[in-house]
Amino acid sequence: MNFGHRQDPLRAMFQNMSSNQFFMFPDREEEPQSQGVSEEFIDKLPEMEEGKEADCNICLEKVGSNGNKSCVLPCGHAFDKSCLSTWLKDHDSCPCCRTKLD
Ligand SMILES: [Zn+2]
Numbered sequence: 001m002n003f004g005h006r007q008d009p010l011r012a013m014f015q016n017m018s019s020n021q022f023f024m025f026p027d028r029e030e031e032p033q034s035q036g037v038s039e040e041f042i043d044k045l046p047e048m049e050e051g052k053e054a055d056c057n058i059c060l061e062k063v064g065s066n067g068n069k070s071c072v073l074p075c076g077h078a079f080d081k082s083c084l085s086t087w088l089k090d091h092d093s094c095p096c097c098r099t100k101l102d
């Protein structure tokens with residue numbers, strides 16, 4: 001058996017990766033999408049306009065139905081604030097239409 005001229009697979013992988021990618025996600029190469037958003041971002045979201053109705057896509061109840069605060073994402077979808085802040089701890093996109101938030 002002679003492996004002398006074979007290319008080391010790890011080294012080949014490293015060489016194929018752009019240095020950019022490598023430095024952007026040093027520890028999270030498998031889940032680059034689940035970074036979550038900051039509490040501050042959630043705090044700044046506007047509440048749903050008075051008189052409007054929407055279903056929360058997370059708990060599937062009417063937004064604000066249980067005395068919850070409402071909030072509206074930039075894409076226009078509304079959610080209970082408590083539902084949304086839970087969701088956004090692990091995600092950085094709208095649960096409804098997957099618009100990326102930042
Ligand atoms: Zn909800």
Ligand SMILES: [Zn+2]
Nearest residue numbers: 075077094097
């Ligand atoms: Zn949306």
